[in-house]
Amino acid sequence: MTTNSPRAAAAAPTEGAATEQGVYVTTGQEFVRDTNYIDTRITRDGRDGYPVEAGRYRLVVARACPWANRTIIVRRLLGLENALSMGMCGPTHDSDSWTFDLDPEGLDPVLQIPRLKDAYEKRFPGYPKGITVPAVVDIPTGAVVTNDYPQITIDFELEWTDHHREGAPELYPEHLRDEIDEVNRGVYTEVNNGVYRCGFAGDQESYEKAYDRLFAKLDELSERLANQRYLVGDTITEADIRLFTTLARFDPVYHGHFKCNRSKLAEMPVLWAYSRDLFQTPGFGDTIDFTQIKRHYYVVHRDINPTGVIPVGPDLHNWLTPHHREELGGRPFGDGTPPGPPQPGEVVPAADGVPTDG
Template sequence: MTGQEFVRDTQYIGTRITRDGRDGFPVEAGRYRLVVARACPWANRTIIVRRLLGLEDALSMGMCGPTHDSDSWTFDLDPGGLDPVLQIPRLKDAYEKRYPGYPKGITVPAIVDIPTGAVVTNDYPQITVDLEREWTEHHRPGAPELYPEHLADEIDDVNRGVYTEVNNGVYRCGFAGSQDAYEKAYDRLFTKLDELSDRLADRRYLVGDTITEADVRLFTTLARFDAVYHGHFKCNRTKLSEMPVLWAYARDLFQTPGFGDTIDFTQIKRHYYEVHRDINPTGVVPVGPDLRNWLTAHHREDLGGRPFGDGTPPGPPKPGEVVAPENGVPLNG
């Protein structure tokens, strides 16, 4: 890592899949494939939202492995190293199909047009919003309203601060190019985490009394905090498990169907510790932390709230989309 402060490139492929197809890509069940990696927090958001809304039958999902080289995410979890639907070994192939010589990073999540094999979008903040707003015809009965119109402005406001200070803030700490840049990033991160603790002290969820897009976006960073960001990215003022309000909030969500059952701690740790050799030159992956505390009582239900509003929890994950038991939280000692 060279330079001083880590600055994320946020110029993504902004094509949208919409009900009216105004960008040339109408919502259509079975036409698109969501490509993700369980290790990636940005992709993890789409996995959660797709599952909560019950879009599994309308939008198939391809899974990249936890590690990648400087060139591309790869489908090394699949037989023969090929995505079974797209029949490509590297996600880069779908980017190149749309934009030959694509000059930017190959990122997940991405949605690929199956008939052409070309990527449609990798604009991850917009992808989940469009799944919530544009794909409603394909939502399951009882799907929760994750981005309700009357709360949209407040959700957007909360999301802006969570993104700059927390979601991206941990990376700003980890990839800081100087001591000064690191300390500024560290202060910003924990100032925001303290603010979020205060906000959540007397309310179960970030906005309103149900789970929304805002909770999904914060959760994927919190789920990785103790396993990766505390040590690997030097976000070490306190562990998540030492911040009582945020720790209870995170456990509440983790124990909610659609959240914790998408978290693969083994893949998460492998990704960060093996790929970021500039930070961890040996590639050694730590054995800890002990994950069993994720299943302890949180008592957040005492604050009220209705996780799914007038909706219902999603059913179990689809076969083939279940996190391997050895990669999740141990259910016993």
């Protein structure tokens, strides 16, 4: 049996799986996400005490996490790899912290810490909130700077321009920002967070309300995208990145694990073609690790999936089928160019992406 097999992926060891898992569902209550993040910013002028500086900061992510996946994509599209290093947590964690169990001896090779919590505690001793990815850490002090993921990508786009690669696309163009912000608000509340409101609902009523809102928004987005290739304008923007990371996880995780099962993504023609278009665009699909995605959700959320059993399916071959979205026009990178291949050490293993055999 090859490791490209979905069955092999499902049966793979759950490294980093912890003995004490977090609790994600409160019986009788709807899920409400805590959005009070560390709002310190890394800016060109350093007004918060953290100026943009090549080599000073480390972006800590987990490929499993959709919020972190956004930052991986933006960093890659803009060519920030040489200015901003990236640390990878494993796909599973306990109730206490994300861990660096993919690295030798379980230590991040730059920060030399075993748990992301160590960077939070370095700046905020006794940090009382959840330890989340993505997070940007100040390498000289080992202290977390920010975990404000919506702002992190915007700052990559607007504050780190001196370090963008030649040909980097404009992902947050000034003349479209109001429209991008408006689209992002609806996508966040109803889709990005909507799938979690379904999955972590503590009663039937909360689940059904979240379910109805989710699919109403997906239908609305299908109508919007039926005659235009991208969400805003004729190029890829921040809005597409934010929607894509949820859609990429829809069939492997959200449809079953989170009970978002009116339709699979592959049964929603417009969104499915849109998702494949982005997936096949350099910088998107090459950041997706389906093995880690499935391992994270099905192992970590033990109050939803007590056995920790990881489903074998779905078949992933169809992500590489023709999408025909180019017939709608549009220029993926505008006046820019596609990014080159991922850097060594940042390549998703072939066994964990989309199978290319047969």
